[in-house]
Amino acid sequence: MKLTVRHRTEYVYDAPMRSVIQSLRLWPTEFEGQDVKSWSVRVEGHEAERGAAFRDGAGDWVETVSMRNVSAATIVVEGEIETRDLTGVVRGLREKVPPVAYLRPTPMTRLDSGLRELAAGAVDGIDGELDRAHAISRTVRSEVAYTPGATESETTAGEALKLGKGVCQDQTHAIIAAARAVGMAGRYTVGYLHSTEDATVHQASHAWAEIWVTGLGWVGFDAANGCCPDERYIRLGCGLDALAAAPIRGRALGAGREDMNVDVEVQAAGGATPAT
Incomplete structure (x- = not known):
C-alpha cells in the first residue's frame, strides 16, 4: 500500500522561551515492511539549528534540533511510503539491542498484582510463545476498553487496568507489562495508522506493542484494533515505554506556558479519506 503522511506539531508560548531543545524520532524504520519514497522533517516559524543525528541501538533514526528565544514553532513531517503486510513480524530491522534489554520495567509498565493476574490468566494452558502473545493482547483488549479521554499521559499500566479503560498508550503499556x-520481552512502538478497525479518523499518531517470539523475532500487537500491524501501519520507532519511544521529546527553558496542537493525516496515495 502506498501512503502519504502529513504530521504537524505546533508549539506556541505565551512568553518567549530562552531555549528549546528537542529530540526527534520522526523517520520511518528501515525494515522489510516499508520502503520510503520521500520523507522530510522541517521546522517552520522559527530558525532551528540541527544537532546530533544518529541511528540508535534499536535501529531508529534520531535527530536533535535547538531554538532560541522561541514564541512559536511548528515541526512538519511530510512523506510517501510503500508498506507491506508481514503479519506483524518486524523482519529485516537493523538492530543491535538484544531482546533481553526490553525485560526491564519502567514506572509506566511496572508490574502490580492486577497485571500479574491478568498475565497468568491470559496464558493459562497455552505453551507456544506466539499463542501466548496473542492471548495477552486479546485479554488486554478485553480488560482495558479503548476509551478516548479516559486517562492522562502519565497513567500507568496498572492504573489503566484498574480503571478498565484507556487509550492505545495504556493498552500498549499493559501488553508490555503482562x-x-x-518472561517475554515487550516494547512500545509508535507510528501512523491509515485506518482503524471501524474506519474512525483520529488526529494523532498511534501506538502498539511488540513482543519477542523465539524463531520469529519482534511481532506487533495492536490491542486497540484487535490485530497485528499490517500494510496500514507506518512504523517510526520503539522504546521501553511511551516516554522512551516518543516521536518528539524536548525541554523548554523559560517562564512561559506551552500550548501544543497536533494534526496528523495519513492517506492512501491517490487521495483516500485521511486517517491515522
Missing part, C-alpha cells in the same frame, strides 16, 4: 510478567 508479557514481561511471563
Whole structure:
C-alpha cells in the first residue's frame, strides 16, 4: 500500500522561551515492511539549528534540533511510503539491542498484582510463545476498553487496568507489562495508522506493542484494533515505554506556558479519506 503522511506539531508560548531543545524520532524504520519514497522533517516559524543525528541501538533514526528565544514553532513531517503486510513480524530491522534489554520495567509498565493476574490468566494452558502473545493482547483488549479521554499521559499500566479503560498508550503499556510478567520481552512502538478497525479518523499518531517470539523475532500487537500491524501501519520507532519511544521529546527553558496542537493525516496515495 502506498501512503502519504502529513504530521504537524505546533508549539506556541505565551512568553518567549530562552531555549528549546528537542529530540526527534520522526523517520520511518528501515525494515522489510516499508520502503520510503520521500520523507522530510522541517521546522517552520522559527530558525532551528540541527544537532546530533544518529541511528540508535534499536535501529531508529534520531535527530536533535535547538531554538532560541522561541514564541512559536511548528515541526512538519511530510512523506510517501510503500508498506507491506508481514503479519506483524518486524523482519529485516537493523538492530543491535538484544531482546533481553526490553525485560526491564519502567514506572509506566511496572508490574502490580492486577497485571500479574491478568498475565497468568491470559496464558493459562497455552505453551507456544506466539499463542501466548496473542492471548495477552486479546485479554488486554478485553480488560482495558479503548476509551478516548479516559486517562492522562502519565497513567500507568496498572492504573489503566484498574480503571478498565484507556487509550492505545495504556493498552500498549499493559501488553508490555503482562508479557514481561511471563518472561517475554515487550516494547512500545509508535507510528501512523491509515485506518482503524471501524474506519474512525483520529488526529494523532498511534501506538502498539511488540513482543519477542523465539524463531520469529519482534511481532506487533495492536490491542486497540484487535490485530497485528499490517500494510496500514507506518512504523517510526520503539522504546521501553511511551516516554522512551516518543516521536518528539524536548525541554523548554523559560517562564512561559506551552500550548501544543497536533494534526496528523495519513492517506492512501491517490487521495483516500485521511486517517491515522
